[in-house]
Amino acid sequence: MRSWLADFGQRAYTTVERTALDRLDGWECEAGTGNLRHHSGKFFQIQGLEVHAPGGPVEQWHQPIIRQPEVGILGILVKEFDGIPYLLMQAKVEPGNRNGLQLAPTVQATRSNYLRVHGGRPVPYLDYFRQLTGRRVIADVRQSEQGSWFLGKRNRNMVVEVADEVEVLDGFRWFTLGQVHRLLAADDVINMDARTVLSCLPYTGGELAGALGAHGYQDGAGDADGDADGFRASLVRSCAADQARHSTAEILSWITDTRALSELHTRSVPLDAVTGWRRTDGGISHESGNFFRVMGVTVTAGGREVAQWSQPMIEPCGTGVIAFVVRRFAGVLHVLVRIRAEPGFVDVAELGPTVQCTPQSYARLPRPRLLDVVLEAAPEQIRFDTMLSEEGGRFYHALNRYLIVEAEVEEDSPEFRWLTLSQLSALLRHSNYLNVQARSLVACLHSLSGQHPQH
Amino acid sequence: MRSWLADFGQRAYTTVERTALDRLDGWECEAGTGNLRHHSGKFFQIQGLEVHAPGGPVEQWHQPIIRQPEVGILGILVKEFDGIPYLLMQAKVEPGNRNGLQLAPTVQATRSNYLRVHGGRPVPYLDYFRQLTGRRVIADVRQSEQGSWFLGKRNRNMVVEVADEVEVLDGFRWFTLGQVHRLLAADDVINMDARTVLSCLPYTGGELAGALGAHGYQDGAGDADGDADGFRASLVRSCAADQARHSTAEILSWITDTRALSELHTRSVPLDAVTGWRRTDGGISHESGNFFRVMGVTVTAGGREVAQWSQPMIEPCGTGVIAFVVRRFAGVLHVLVRIRAEPGFVDVAELGPTVQCTPQSYARLPRPRLLDVVLEAAPEQIRFDTMLSEEGGRFYHALNRYLIVEAEVEEDSPEFRWLTLSQLSALLRHSNYLNVQARSLVACLHSLSGQHPQH
Numbered sequence: 001m002r003s004w005l006a007d008f009g010q011r012a013y014t015t016v017e018r019t020a021l022d023r024l025d026g027w028e029c030e031a032g033t034g035n036l037r038h039h040s041g042k043f044f045q046i047q048g049l050e051v052h053a054p055g056g057p058v059e060q061w062h063q064p065i066i067r068q069p070e071v072g073i074l075g076i077l078v079k080e081f082d083g084i085p086y087l088l089m090q091a092k093v094e095p096g097n098r099n100g101l102q103l104a105p106t107v108q109a110t111r112s113n114y115l116r117v118h119g120g121r122p123v124p125y126l127d128y129f130r131q132l133t134g135r136r137v138i139a140d141v142r143q144s145e146q147g148s149w150f151l152g153k154r155n156r157n158m159v160v161e162v163a164d165e166v167e168v169l170d171g172f173r174w175f176t177l178g179q180v181h182r183l184l185a186a187d188d189v190i191n192m193d194a195r196t197v198l199s200c201l202p203y204t205g206g207e208l209a210g211a212l213g214a215h216g217y218q219d220g221a222g223d224a225d226g227d228a229d230g231f232r233a234s235l236v237r238s239c240a241a242d243q244a245r246h247s248t249a250e251i252l253s254w255i256t257d258t259r260a261l262s263e264l265h266t267r268s269v270p271l272d273a274v275t276g277w278r279r280t281d282g283g284i285s286h287e288s289g290n291f292f293r294v295m296g297v298t299v300t301a302g303g304r305e306v307a308q309w310s311q312p313m314i315e316p317c318g319t320g321v322i323a324f325v326v327r328r329f330a331g332v333l334h335v336l337v338r339i340r341a342e343p344g345f346v347d348v349a350e351l352g353p354t355v356q357c358t359p360q361s362y363a364r365l366p367r368p369r370l371l372d373v374v375l376e377a378a379p380e381q382i383r384f385d386t387m388l389s390e391e392g393g394r395f396y397h398a399l400n401r402y403l404i405v406e407a408e409v410e411e412d413s414p415e416f417r418w419l420t421l422s423q424l425s426a427l428l429r430h431s432n433y434l435n436v437q438a439r440s441l442v443a444c445l446h447s448l449s450g451q452h453p454q455h
Numbered sequence: 456m457r458s459w460l461a462d463f464g465q466r467a468y469t470t471v472e473r474t475a476l477d478r479l480d481g482w483e484c485e486a487g488t489g490n491l492r493h494h495s496g497k498f499f500q501i502q503g504l505e506v507h508a509p510g511g512p513v514e515q516w517h518q519p520i521i522r523q524p525e526v527g528i529l530g531i532l533v534k535e536f537d538g539i540p541y542l543l544m545q546a547k548v549e550p551g552n553r554n555g556l557q558l559a560p561t562v563q564a565t566r567s568n569y570l571r572v573h574g575g576r577p578v579p580y581l582d583y584f585r586q587l588t589g590r591r592v593i594a595d596v597r598q599s600e601q602g603s604w605f606l607g608k609r610n611r612n613m614v615v616e617v618a619d620e621v622e623v624l625d626g627f628r629w630f631t632l633g634q635v636h637r638l639l640a641a642d643d644v645i646n647m648d649a650r651t652v653l654s655c656l657p658y659t660g661g662e663l664a665g666a667l668g669a670h671g672y673q674d675g676a677g678d679a680d681g682d683a684d685g686f687r688a689s690l691v692r693s694c695a696a697d698q699a700r701h702s703t704a705e706i707l708s709w710i711t712d713t714r715a716l717s718e719l720h721t722r723s724v725p726l727d728a729v730t731g732w733r734r735t736d737g738g739i740s741h742e743s744g745n746f747f748r749v750m751g752v753t754v755t756a757g758g759r760e761v762a763q764w765s766q767p768m769i770e771p772c773g774t775g776v777i778a779f780v781v782r783r784f785a786g787v788l789h790v791l792v793r794i795r796a797e798p799g800f801v802d803v804a805e806l807g808p809t810v811q812c813t814p815q816s817y818a819r820l821p822r823p824r825l826l827d828v829v830l831e832a833a834p835e836q837i838r839f840d841t842m843l844s845e846e847g848g849r850f851y852h853a854l855n856r857y858l859i860v861e862a863e864v865e866e867d868s869p870e871f872r873w874l875t876l877s878q879l880s881a882l883l884r885h886s887n888y889l890n891v892q893a894r895s896l897v898a899c900l901h902s903l904s905g906q907h908p909q910h
Contacts, residue, residue, distance in 0.1 A: 347802075
């Protein structure tokens, strides 16, 4: 599989050159606001945002933010061969990827993309996700993306099963879920869009019944033997768990309470008016050198919709740490989630990882809770530890260290709750409960159950 | 119970006088926009909204709309006496009620109310809904209100069970769910806020376990005898149904699809700039005489937080029809819901009644689908038929005829789907799936099961 990716990478020739924001072909600064926009008015804009967060570590700030109100499609096609479900994955080159090529969903298209605003080629396999009559829809839910970088962004995460013959185009290949899970353990191979769609797969419950369930994650609790097996068994139990620390009614009430009482307020401001940021070296940076830069690239690509284009991107300053702390209660694995208000969220607050931060930004701020528990974990506590990228179409070299750490910590603050994977999966059927970083970690956690599709 | 209400009504002296908008004490027209606002900046505003609905019966219009971004609390306190759960209900006078007094939840308070912005008395029983630690939260979910009259309004619908002694204040009384259900069949007694909270009660599933379930709605399918019993049996089955016409995955995908593809766009405009509306007789009316008027009232009340106040209100033109068409499939009652985009919704579209309209507004427009099926139903098809009011704190004499009609119609349009009550209850655990009119009808439908709490 790796060699197939490498081979395609050879042929999918791409170069990415840094380009000053005022020299991006097709992009302009809107008169009066300085907002960065495409001359067609499509794709996305970069504007300013004023945020008030009374009681937070920083109570008020300005920042640039991407505005892309369209709902795109991230879709994985599933088909059974000899009774085993396969996922159709795409080798995709994106300008923000450090390594160029990553494994993406079957379809990964903005609305502008699939309506062909830019006059590119049609999006392959799109019809499977737009003509749903007669197909089996396994998942179909709009989910948020980075709430610190996107204003109100949502993509439609879809998994659709087909029975008909499917032609496999160049750059596409069928993978079992087990194969995808093994690749998830490698640095920078499975892209963010694939991870978020994978997180929406229903691992439990009656609705699964068919394809993925039968060959997916049966109860493996019986074969517990040694620490790794014990962990896996607790994970498998967590997917089906009735024995959760908190009832679902309690969890929903906690979320409602946080959302109803949160005081996070935001207001759009012109990009020219964001205080604390300055135009420098062809980009826009924060005075502190922290957070992120707005920068531009010019892309020359072989394997993408159009041969050459320019665009602004967000380039984070520093590598982030995104971690779930997990713990077994009565043999059932629980995940410590933290409820977070991010300025770009559509509905105030979502459940995020236990830890989600860029440590270098906290030099002069209180250290994020449990960051040290995660960074100082002993090797035997670390269940997952991989460098993964955020969306390569908008974010330039946005690498985060994704960790799953087992630790006997307490839930001693109102922002934290222990949830089972079964409870997380139930929430993932609906929009805006889990943020994109938590969804990536849910996909990573599922990959550890060791219950791969049978061959 | 009726006499207790009547008795309280005698003592809760209130007068409501129509008052021109420019003579409302404490209210002003904002300079530059004409938006109606309270001088404190609190409570709510009336502003303008421009709506684009390509493909709809009217593709573009302006209208006044209420902006009240705060999340208030609508809460019912539950307590068991001798093993039977009782709901603490409040006799509440509100200026928009045609009959003055209606039965309301234990707490019905805007955020301004309970933070006492206007310096009124503290809201009784509020602490039960703000200090949740150690209480049993049966329901806690933010739900939308009228999307044609409110911009982005949500209230927190709560049901909380207490074990401690509760002092019953004047104007409050414990009712069984059965008593509340019988009052729901009477015109204009159970107010909208009570109805929406009642709709969020979990009628089925494991989470119910305790109080309401054990004394609520057991399977009554065995006693089917005659048409009414057959209907009740199909309703009880619908609350527990696994045999739904569409899987929950299909329903969620249909909602996601509609929300992702909807083209309803709105933009705030100054109230002074709404075209098609004119200031007349101290209010604001549409040129056609349809839809609604913005008007003002001055209230002198004995039983409310302050003795006298003025406020703008919305007064609908004509009486609306709000109806569920229901049908039995394999002995399981299904409800025909229609997905609707309303300009004030937070998330594009919600599930509404089969029919929701004011017939007189459609004189020159295509007749709403299934309106005639509902209006021409034979007496034996009509399972529920009661005049009920919308929120008496914002809407003046806003009466609708609520109907539940059994009819063998087909689901022959993409906006319609048949759902079981079990599916509707599962959606009601989350925000923004059912609009407030559909929630009222869900409460009415539950009242027909004939399975009252045991005495």
